[in-house]
Amino acid sequence: MMLVVEGISAYYGRAHILADVGLSVARGEVLALLGRNGAGKSTTLKSIIGLVPPAAGSVRFEEREIASRPSYEIARLGLGYVPEERRIFSELTVLENLEVGRQKPRPGVPEWTPERLFAIFPNLAEMRNRPGGQMSGGEQQMLTIARTLMGNPSLVLLDEPSEGLAPKIVEQMAETLKALKQEGLTLILSEQNLHFARLVADRATIIEKGRIRFTGTMAELMADDDARTAYLTV
């Protein structure tokens, strides 16, 4: 297993958000973290990347314990994070946004340059000097992903990459993620959209009220009507 999360709990102030959350993902696999609004998907991803340090439990990435490390160190180990609110730097141009994400090449993982990314995200190529604030939602979403890839990560956490995108762009996004998988990247994506998850994920983990309720392959989930109706908005 490339990433193993075991028994983490997390708090916002005194509010207990995650309780005993565990999940794992193997190299080259795409895991969907599913759940309704407010279930704790974003918090789980933030705990892994260190933005909301877990109060208990362990997070092992490539055999290394990363649970209480600062997020820049975690990112430097090759763990990329794409936030849900498209936190692009709106004052910075596309190229400058990519520059912020740039890290040294890492052995054994694909190495990204702006040019290679523009091949995957052709829209971005046409607006390389445009400030991020003047891009459409879909373009911004692409830019957040491209920016994270500039860090040459081996595992990428994507928080609701399909959220708020037009159906056509959602399909494009699914293709993009498959292409990244082809490159050998491991992905964890949080999703409410089961349809989108089916397009790209191999396995699924369902979270509800901060607890894990289901873990299995995508096929198992599609066969389990009870789990789907109980924990997901269908």
Added chain:
Amino acid sequence: MTAAPTADNGTPPLEFFLSQLLTGLASASALFLVACGLTIIFGVTRIVNFAHGSFYMLGAYIAYSAITALGGGFFGFWGGVILAALAAGLIGVAMEMTILRRIYHAPELFQLLATFGVVLIVQDVALYLWGPEDLLGPRAPGLTGAVAMGSQRIPEYDIFLILFAPLVLGVLWLLFHRTRFGILVRAATQDRQMVAALGVNQKWLLTGVFFLGAALAGLGGAIQLPKGNAGLTMDLGIIAEVFVVTVVGGMGSILGAYLAALLIALIRVFAVANAGSSLLGIQLWQVELVLIFAVMAVVLVVRPWGLLGKRETLTGHHGAVEPPLLAAPAALKWFALAVLALLVALPGMAGTYSLVIATEILIFALFAASLHFLMGVGGVISFGHAAYFGLGAYGAALMVKHFAWPMEAALFAAPLGGALGALIFGWFCVRLSGVYLAMLTLAFAQIAWAVAFQWIDVTGGDNGILGIWPSSWAATTPAFYGLVLVVVIVMLLAIRRIAFSPFGYALRAGRDSPLRADAIGIDVRRMRWFAFTLAGLFAGVAGGLFAFLKGSVSPDLMGIPLSVDALVMVLLGGVQTLAGPLVGAVTFTALKTELVSLTNYWRLLLGLVIVGLVIAFPQGIAGFVRDRFMAKETRA
């Protein structure tokens, strides 16, 4: 303060105006450098660095020493200037690494306080190293001449300064757009957390930013040296103007800082060009400061985030959430009664000196309580509360001096003075929030200070007003102590009463969640305005008493240091109990009195104490106690 040149008869007005304009632009350069350092630091760290004026002052002093050590000449001078900038930058780094790193997560008020502690420390270090006398700046070799422009002569160095600011602006633009460091800084200005999640170690980014900002301030101090002196009042002298420039330009905007610095230069030119005219017996050049602050107030009301600033989106770490105000438990009430009994019995037990100190402490307790009412109950942070204390003091003193009112009547003028000032300034202040609010309150205090300082005919200027003595029945120390005791207790009870009245509850509702309070029909802004005025009124009472205690008033009563003293008192005691400011006032006044009697370098010690307190208790002493208490709860 600029001298007042009058347009002499032979000069054509346009030429005179142009030469004034150039002088103004030249003076804008140093201001721009300092302000742009402050704005860069704020952009990334979200800390308003009070000590920025200190870097400016150190820049001037270090440049002086370096130029002297290098033996002057072309290389000596410019080498000294560069050395000074680098040294100021390194001092900034030292400050960031030893102090600020520990308090990035503290409420902004504590951060401001810590940087003010640094101001105090630097003041005494500079006094120790360079002595109390102003040091005359050397002239810049190669630029000592003047260029003729019609009948006017423009100093070459002025022309250099005018060109220098845009040059720096250009270099900074390149730095921020063409280097990785610059791009990271711009990104971090917008979203620090995201920058960290992308694998950037912000620690060094923040340190780097501090170096840059402090070096710019040091450079500002160094390049203005040929135009003036290096002196001990440079730090607080420039900081208020720098705040104005950054706030008017928009926090975090370098170009905004430049435009605002130019705007201020133009106002100054306007004031000087109309030096002959006068208003209410004040010559226009004298109201220069007032004009500058007035422009700032107008800009902020029209554009609350400055000319080129971004609307403040950062919420959440503007201050600790305060728990509800609790009525004192019975035990505490008994304790309060015991203290009261002690206070009543004090004149029988203590000597004159102790009694005077006790009187002072009582007055400051009221002053601190008025600030606490504004902050703790109203949720409005004031960095210039001394303004209302001073207005109260002047209100009383002016009545005594100009209308020969007796003490009893003059003491009623004091709250009026404080309340009136707060009514006017408060109207602007309650429109803002966060750092902008804090800086505006400070700027208003500086206006009040400037008026007291410059309106010599009425206020006596720097010397203030002397001979403000109590009526004969209250002239002895014990009698005056008794008067103060009664007034202060009545006022404190009144504050308490208001805090627990429906108005007080509504005020707190507005403090805790303005949106919800608005939704249930509370006009939060109006209530805050009213609270501001009330706080000014109570501070005015304290100021009036203080005037009669000292027998005089001076502009110092409105100065930044006194405002900060009040804040320290409130924070020392804790914000969430009404007894807090009283405890704080006693502790702080006793501490300060002790330090002053101990050594000439009491500022250094006081600064160390403030910095130490903030580092030890980044959530405030009360927050510390609360956390400890909570920890116990969960353990049990």
